[in-house]
Amino acid sequence: MLQTNFIKENTALVIERLTKRNLDATPIVENIIKLDDDRKKTQQELDNLLAESNRLAKQIGDLFKEGKAAEANTLKLQTAELKEKSTTLKEQQNSINEELTQLLYQLPNIPNQLVPNGKTDADNKLIFENKKQVSLAENNKLPHWELAKNYDLIDFELGVKITGAGFPVYKGKGAKLQRALINFFLNEAEKNGYQEIIPPLMVNEASGYGTGQLPDKEGQMYYVTEDDLYLIPTAEVPITNIYRDVILKEEDFPIKNVGYTPCFRREAGSYGKDVRGLNRLHQFDKVEIVQIQHPEKSYETLEAMVEQIKQLLNQLNLPYRIVRLCGGDLGFTSAMTYDFEVYSAAQEKWLEVSSVSNFEAFQANRLKCRYKDKNGKTNLVHTLNGSALALPRIMAAILENNQTENGINVPEVLVPFTGFNLIN
RNA sequence: GGAGAAAUGGCAGAGCGGUCGAAUGCGGCAGUCUUGAAAACUGUUGUACCGCAAGGUACCGGGGGUUCGAAUCCCUCUUUCUCCGCCA
Incomplete structure (x- = not known):
């Protein structure tokens, strides 16, 4: 399949070359670009959430070691919300990726410029x-x-x-x-x-x-x-x-x-x-x-x-x-x-x-x-x-x-x- | 097919639920030394994604679960090894 980055950087070329296959790839390509942007956005959010959870988890561990169980338990409560959010985001991310892959699978290779136009x-x-x-x-x-x-x-x-x-x-x-x-x-x-x-x-x-x-x-x-x-x-x-x-x-x-x-x-x-x-x-x-x-x-x-x-x-x-x-x-x-x-x-x-x-x-x-x-x-x-x-x-x-x-x-x-x- | 054991970085091989992207050795790369090489010593050495960068995230056979936190515990699948059975 084609690489998403290649499609993004050479959108016009991809669409133009695919017309050699008598295919108007515009809708698929546009969709791919949009989904990839979505993917980046969700991933950024997700990464931030996970970074936050990782930090809290580390803190909780330290607190327990210092014997501050009460404080640790307070922090634990915070993690619940984070976890819920990140689970949702993770699911979103998965479905975006799934959809993106499906679209990429649909796109054939782009013909070399020497490939003649034609149907049969x-x-x-x-x-x-x-x-x-x-x-x-x-x-x-x-x-x-x-x-x-x-x-x-x-x-x-x-x-x-x-x-x-x-x-x-x-x-x-x-x-x-x-x-x-x-x-x-x-x-x-x-x-x-x-x-x-x-x-x-x-x-x-x-x-x-x-x-x-x-x-x-x-x-x-x-x-x-x-x-x-x-x-x-x-x-x-x-x-x-x-x-x-x-x-x-x-x-x-x-x-x-x-x-x-x-x-x-x-x-x-x-x-x-x-x-x-x-x-x-x-x-x-x-x-x-x-x-x-x-x-x-x-x-x-x-x-x-x-x-x-x-x-x-x-x-x-x-x-x-x-x-x-x-x-x-x-x-x-x-x-x-x-x-x-x-x-x-x-x-x-x-x-x-x-x-x-x-x-x-x-x-x-x-x-x-x-x-x-x-x-x-x-x-x-x-x-x-x-x-x-x-x-x-x-x-x-x-x-x-x-x-x-x-x-x-x-x-x-x-x-x-x-x-x-x-x-x- | 039946019973048991195991799967960790290029390879070998550690790894009490937090300090583990992961010790150590070998290999690779760069350097010091040398006329050159070897040896020795020093440093470095996975992949992907996000980010201008700093940095962040994910990955310890695959998938799922428990937990605030999983290479480490549980389930499941796959593969490998040993023994038994069958077989060209």
């Missing part, structure tokens, strides 16, 4: 497009779900039997190809200086709040009521929450972690051809890169992450494009996001395979992740993350784009991991 993904700005698009021969235009079936790589019906729709079963060469991709992605991240993490796949409520899935997006996550835990929708959640309530040193930057995990998403309300095959799943594999950076360096880091992901797609030899999300399409917690989309030649459409974001201090504020600067002052860090990469749609594109009369060619960089170069 049609307004996203094309940043890069790899021109060489695959055009398949007429008789070689099978969608990946048919290829998966023909070569017995992925069994969707079996997943339905075992669990339900959206939980595919990978088999044989399908499973090996999947594992090859995971290893390839992890190795590449390691080459780029990331530390590998294997995090828990379930997180508690505090972690959900830390990265911004909660409140509001609980509908997207699977929830285990018995133990009050959420299945992670992305490795971002556990990996970023490593740094919740942590104070870093300036020389710790940059912190670079990578994690492969399955991801679980309820995807309530999705239907039709969007969910066909591997296009949208309830459980899918993803390799996620997460960085914690000095605020001054976060945008240069974002660009580096984009470059890193480009290299992955180049090596896999897949046609792709990069868009900068417009305000209307931008995630709640993000200040700027690039989406990567691969071209799926048989479906003839672009599939999102990565989302790379700079959250600036938005998550850090919730996480209370800070660093001490040279002057010993603590400031919020910036957090970033990106998929590098999400597996199913990469798998779909590989299957579709590389299909031939004789079978499906495995991208060269994966062959060392698969041990085969053709699926037939």
Whole structure:
């Protein structure tokens, strides 16, 4: 969430930037400012009352020690009134804080000035497009779900039997190809200086709040009521929450972690051809890169992450494009996001395979992740993350784009991991 | 899952209900000494909020309670350790 002080000092900017999200934040912002003023006022009063009580308590103690019980008891009477007042004030303070927090939770991150205005993904700005698009021969235009079936790589019906729709079963060469991709992605991240993490796949409520899935997006996550835990929708959640309530040193930057995990998403309300095959799943594999950076360096880091992901797609030899999300399409917690989309030649459409974001201090504020600067002052860090990469749609594109009369060619960089170069 | 013990500052570890934001040791930082380093010595060393400042307030695992006053007493939750049971 945004910092109250930042909102107060940059009110016009906050409101103006949020119009990029087609949001008029004026009423919320004004309310926040008013509540914060109230909060300060009540706190001052409360602090004075408590200071007075503390003084009296000390006096009473001294009097008792000197054996002046009568005087002490007189003073005791005074404290009753103070206590009553401070209890009321404390309650007031709590409800103000509660209301303030609720409002702050409602406010999304302010978009970077580069974020284009717009409402839907049609307004996203094309940043890069790899021109060489695959055009398949007429008789070689099978969608990946048919290829998966023909070569017995992925069994969707079996997943339905075992669990339900959206939980595919990978088999044989399908499973090996999947594992090859995971290893390839992890190795590449390691080459780029990331530390590998294997995090828990379930997180508690505090972690959900830390990265911004909660409140509001609980509908997207699977929830285990018995133990009050959420299945992670992305490795971002556990990996970023490593740094919740942590104070870093300036020389710790940059912190670079990578994690492969399955991801679980309820995807309530999705239907039709969007969910066909591997296009949208309830459980899918993803390799996620997460960085914690000095605020001054976060945008240069974002660009580096984009470059890193480009290299992955180049090596896999897949046609792709990069868009900068417009305000209307931008995630709640993000200040700027690039989406990567691969071209799926048989479906003839672009599939999102990565989302790379700079959250600036938005998550850090919730996480209370800070660093001490040279002057010993603590400031919020910036957090970033990106998929590098999400597996199913990469798998779909590989299957579709590389299909031939004789079978499906495995991208060269994966062959060392698969041990085969053709699926037939 | 059952029984018991515990949770204090970066770490270790004291702490009769008032003088405790908290002894002491280690570590960190600054300085003295030294050609330099080590050792020794001296000082300093948590977070947040309010305040121009002086200063004030809150925090001893979380929440609640008793009391004029709680790190200290009570309740509750969480976590850790030991023993038993179960188990990959």
